[in-house]
Amino acid sequence: MNNTILSITIALIFGIGTFLILRRDIIKVIIGLSLISHAVNMLIVSTGLFDGEKAPIITNGHHDSGSGIIFTDKLPDGMLAPIVPSGMETQFVDPLVQALVLTAIVISLAITAFILILAYRIHEEYGTTDIRELRRLRG
Amino acid sequence: MNYLDHLPILVVAIPILMSALMIMLRSRPTFQKILNIIVSASILLMSIILLLQVWNSGIQVYEVGEWGKYGIVLVADLLGSGMVVLSCGISLLALIYSLDYIEDKSLNTTYFSLFNLLMAGLNGTFLTGDIFNMFVFFEVLLLSSCGLVVASEYGGVTKVSDKMEATFKYLMLNIISSMVMLIAIACLYATVGTLNMADMSVKIAAMSDAGTLPWHIYFIALLFIIVFGNKAAIFPLHYWLPDVHPTAPSPISAMLSGVMIKVGAYGILRVYFLVFKDALFLLQPIIILLALITIAIGAIAAVGQKDVKRLLAYSSVSQIGYVFLGIGMGTAYALAASLVYLVNHAIAKSMLFLTSGGIIHHAGTRDMDKMGGMVKSAPLMSSMFLIGAMSIAGLPPLGGFIAKFVLFDAAILGEYYLPVLIGFAFAVFTIFYMFRAWLLMFWGEARDVEKYGPYSSHGLSPMITVPIVVLAVAVLTLGVYSEPLIALSSEIANQLLDPQPYINAVLGGEVR
Numbered sequence: 001m002n003n004t005i006l007s008i009t010i011a012l013i014f015g016i017g018t019f020l021i022l023r024r025d026i027i028k029v030i031i032g033l034s035l036i037s038h039a040v041n042m043l044i045v046s047t048g049l050f051d052g053e054k055a056p057i058i059t060n061g062h063h064d065s066g067s068g069i070i071f072t073d074k075l076p077d078g079m080l081a082p083i084v085p086s087g088m089e090t091q092f093v094d095p096l097v098q099a100l101v102l103t104a105i106v107i108s109l110a111i112t113a114f115i116l117i118l119a120y121r122i123h124e125e126y127g128t129t130d131i132r133e134l135r136r137l138r139g
Numbered sequence: 140m141n142y143l144d145h146l147p148i149l150v151v152a153i154p155i156l157m158s159a160l161m162i163m164l165r166s167r168p169t170f171q172k173i174l175n176i177i178v179s180a181s182i183l184l185m186s187i188i189l190l191l192q193v194w195n196s197g198i199q200v201y202e203v204g205e206w207g208k209y210g211i212v213l214v215a216d217l218l219g220s221g222m223v224v225l226s227c228g229i230s231l232l233a234l235i236y237s238l239d240y241i242e243d244k245s246l247n248t249t250y251f252s253l254f255n256l257l258m259a260g261l262n263g264t265f266l267t268g269d270i271f272n273m274f275v276f277f278e279v280l281l282l283s284s285c286g287l288v289v290a291s292e293y294g295g296v297t298k299v300s301d302k303m304e305a306t307f308k309y310l311m312l313n314i315i316s317s318m319v320m321l322i323a324i325a326c327l328y329a330t331v332g333t334l335n336m337a338d339m340s341v342k343i344a345a346m347s348d349a350g351t352l353p354w355h356i357y358f359i360a361l362l363f364i365i366v367f368g369n370k371a372a373i374f375p376l377h378y379w380l381p382d383v384h385p386t387a388p389s390p391i392s393a394m395l396s397g398v399m400i401k402v403g404a405y406g407i408l409r410v411y412f413l414v415f416k417d418a419l420f421l422l423q424p425i426i427i428l429l430a431l432i433t434i435a436i437g438a439i440a441a442v443g444q445k446d447v448k449r450l451l452a453y454s455s456v457s458q459i460g461y462v463f464l465g466i467g468m469g470t471a472y473a474l475a476a477s478l479v480y481l482v483n484h485a486i487a488k489s490m491l492f493l494t495s496g497g498i499i500h501h502a503g504t505r506d507m508d509k510m511g512g513m514v515k516s517a518p519l520m521s522s523m524f525l526i527g528a529m530s531i532a533g534l535p536p537l538g539g540f541i542a543k544f545v546l547f548d549a550a551i552l553g554e555y556y557l558p559v560l561i562g563f564a565f566a567v568f569t570i571f572y573m574f575r576a577w578l579l580m581f582w583g584e585a586r587d588v589e590k591y592g593p594y595s596s597h598g599l600s601p602m603i604t605v606p607i608v609v610l611a612v613a614v615l616t617l618g619v620y621s622e623p624l625i626a627l628s629s630e631i632a633n634q635l636l637d638p639q640p641y642i643n644a645v646l647g648g649e650v651r
Binding site for chain 1: 271275278281282285286299300301303304305306307308310311314315318321322324325326328329334382386
């Protein structure tokens with residue numbers, strides 16, 4: 001249920017971002033861009049959610065073979081190591097995706113800063129923020 | 140651990156360190172220049188040692204942080220280290236060239252640190268074995284190249300507003316393609332649970348054997364065509380290139396056209412032949428089709444250009460199509476041919492862009508109609524442009540001929556008759572537009588070409604001519620003595636088609 005709502009949210013944000021990117025105003029385009037990047041970040045986080053039983057994390061006792069944690073992949077069954085068997089309680093989600101999202105957020109921060117300065121300079125050079133005026137190169 | 144084992148991380152880390160150092164050394168321009176040249180030369184040396192090491196003793200894996208396959212690994216195989224040598228060589232020459240070409244104000248503040256970041260991004264992309272890390276290096280590449288495109292050169296031939304507009308277009312399209320790449324990576328991670336490309340390859344192969352390969356893996360593979368196609372500027376995504384490459388200062392155009400668009404071809408080779416081997420049958424017809432349209436569009440558009448750098452940019456679009464044609468055919472010989480083509484185009488096109496910078500310095504304009512009869516006043520530039528034009532057009536004593544010859548040979552052996560026909564027809568176009576440009580600029584009536592005027596002290600100094608001559612010698616050498624490159628390319632192609640040694644090298648190390 002939660003996953004469905006999350007998916008719909010991601011899709012909506014993505015759609016709004018795409019709509020804004022197609023506008024004429026440069027500032028709206030930039031806002032659309034950051035909305036899309038947020039949607040993508042949420043998509044990445046959502047790949048780290050598992051429905052209860054399988055959580056891909058190595059706990060402290062991962063050298064202990066008696067814990068029942070599977071460390072070899074069983075791909076025909078769609079199981080990816082390391083897997084905590086059902087019955088064991090785990091309170092974790094995949095930590096790797098959160099590291100990925102942090103990296104992606106930092107990158108999108110840098111890009112947004114750069115593109116805002118670029119938009120400011122374009123406003124200085126062209127005297128407008130209308131994207132249709134940017135057609136001197138005819139590329 | 141032998142200190143030579145650290146080479147893969149050094150060629151990435153030293154440029155990053157240098158970029159921080161260069162910001163601090165802003166007040167000492169001479170020291171900054173000398174230090175940068177020395178460090179770039181030593182990185183080139185390191186990359187050559189790395190290539191020799193990989194050639195002699197097999198694939199090298201460097202585990203950053205020693206986390207094994209769960210962390211980031213740098214993998215130096217022949218393809219990666221060969222591309223690193225190419226990019227380091229061209230960047231050294233472009234750096235020497237830009238000492239006298241870029242305006243002091245820009246050169247002394249941010250130019251060097253951005254250039255070093257560009258090098259770090261290129262080397263990192265070529266060496267990384269982790270797909271998310273590849274995305275990070277793509278972003279490093281993208282932002283640093285945007286900063287370099289707006290750097291201003293002497294003479295003010297390109298208007299600042301043009302630079303802004305081109306950069307905005309470039310940045311927007313590339314961010315969107317980066318987002319697509321991130322989506323593809325997230326889907327891939329959700330499917331196979333790893334980011335290491337060798338590990339992914341093993342898992343996808345195992346799923347495919349067990350018949351549990353989910354269908355959406357093909358869609359993920361198609362998404363990567365958008366990502367790498369946008370980097371390499373193949374057909375539906377090519378239209379940013381003819382704006383960005385001409386407006387950038389000439390050494391940066393040489394870097395963008397020589398190395399940056401090859402990143403797309405490298406990405407296709409690495410990701411498809413390693414991870415999506417099962418989807419290749421689906422992708423190869425698409426790549427061939429797009430490559431043929433790219434060849435046609437680039438060549439046709441180049442014929443009518445008045446601006447010399449814009450002509451070269453459209454020619455790059457056309458030539459990258461040939462590289463993708465070889466990749467699309469996918470046999471060992473065709474892959475080797477496309478790698479030979481890639482190297483030859485990288486060297487010849489970066490040389491042509493550097494030469495066009497010299498021509499623009501001489502004529503004070505980019506418009507070929509306003510030039511003419513420059514063969515007497517600029518003999519060196521005219522002969523160098525002729526060598527580059529002949530290589531791109533594929534005339535015999537030069538590297539471009541060998542490249543086109545092996546590519547068409549591979550295509551005929553692979554019985555791709557229609558693509559060969561189309562490729563050959565547009566190779567004739569290439570000869571036409573290259574020589575049209577040369578004739579317009581250097582023959583005919585001498586028009587009143589303005590001397591460089593107030594910037595005459597920045598005319599053709601040795602800083603500008605030496606890199607061009609070095610590249611011209613390289614083009615000539617690749618033409619008359621091409622066996623080593625062809626042998627290296629065939630070896631790389633064999634490694635690409637059989638990635639088992641790569642996988643063993645990456646996954647062989649035990650997890651600590």
